[in-house]
Amino acid sequence: MSLIFLDKIKEIKMRINFLTKILPVGLLGLFILTTGGCIYIDAGGFWGAQVKYERTVPLSAPLAPGSKFTAQTHNGSIAVSGAETEQCSLTATITGRAPNDEDARKIVEKTQVTLESSGDKLNAKIKKPYLHRRQSVCVDLEVTVPVKTSLDLATHNGNLKIENINGEIDGVTHNGGVVLAQCTGNLELETHNGSLNGREISGDLQLLTHNGKILAAYSQSAPPVCDASIITHNGSVDFTAPLNFSAAVTASTYNGSITTDLPLMITGSFSGRKLTGTIGDGQGNLHLETHNGSINIR
Known part of the structure; x- marks a missing residue:
């Protein structure tokens, strides 16, 4: 994997750890209505x-x-x-x-x-x-x-919904879900309490949540090579690759299982909860991580 991609993963993990530490304090005395x-x-x-x-x-x-x-x-x-x-x-x-x-x-x-x-x-x-x-x-x-517009969106309490966009997308919410549909570009979305759902997407991808499941389904017309990092703490991860997908793969879970429908060549040990390997020629990068939940690669 490239050093830049690994640095991004380390940065995301640091943010997850920080949010984990402040969560109990932030919940004290809060009464939430939607x-x-x-x-x-x-x-x-x-x-x-x-x-x-x-x-x-x-x-x-x-x-x-x-x-x-x-x-x-x-x-x-x-x-x-x-x-x-x-x-x-x-x-x-x-x-x-x-x-x-x-x-x-x-x-x-x-x-x-x-x-x-x-x-x-x-x-x-x-x-x-x-x-x-x-x-x-x-x-x-x-x-x-x-359609060809780049987006920079932020809210603290609310959902993000983005569809039919071709451009760089940065989106952040703290309490809310994120939905992407038919989006192409460099996609970076983050929430703390909420799920992330991306369908018919294309391009490099970075999805992060603390409490919520993540579904990322690439368009079948998307390029076969991309860099994708998908991390949650409490929730499952479901990843659907584009056709002829090629990537170096790392995947890990603490409480859950890892399954794949794609031909994946294991390059290290595989315990059922952690693996490293390649799909195709291993040109891109795919990092999937959860603490409590299963990982599916399709």
Whole structure:
């Protein structure tokens, strides 16, 4: 395996270890509610009676194919789909919660969502008001961009859904799942509490979660050589390779089994829970790892 690929794996493991250490502390005193795309976390006790106020904000801006779109929301989900277009169309759903109608409405009205352009980059910017105890705001984003667009997406409490994109994709959430469909490019997705599901994908791949299963299914038209690193702590790993797949393979689990439907030549010892080997000519790299769960290679 290349040194660069091994360095990436070491970096991912360090992040997993860090998250494992802080998890018990982070869970103390947290009360989590989920509604729609939003996840509410209360560190101060019961929410009590809550009033919800909601409005939608439609926005659009020019966005040429080959550009980059970025978005960040703390509470809320982000869904991006590619289309044959030369603009970005965004719908923001703003949901405010407070003990009374007036405060909930003020929270929503004071929350601003704008599209700001800089060179070949378009940024969805969200400005939220100061929130008092028992107040919250969630901003869900539903976005359409050109198929050939690179993405940089981040949320803390919410899901990520990306489909029909050809470009580099970076996506991070802490509490939420990640779904990829028909995406091509350098794909890097991460969550802490949630599953990752990628179908009909192509290109180099890096998927990381702490609590959740991972499914990664390459398109049968994808190139046979890629670098893929898939790591979870609690969950199974299911990997479907492209046709004529060629890679050096490492796979390990602590509580689980490893199975493969592909002809894999073992180059080291195989205990049923850890293996090293090659598929095809071993040109690419495939690293699969879980602590509690099984690994399937198809």
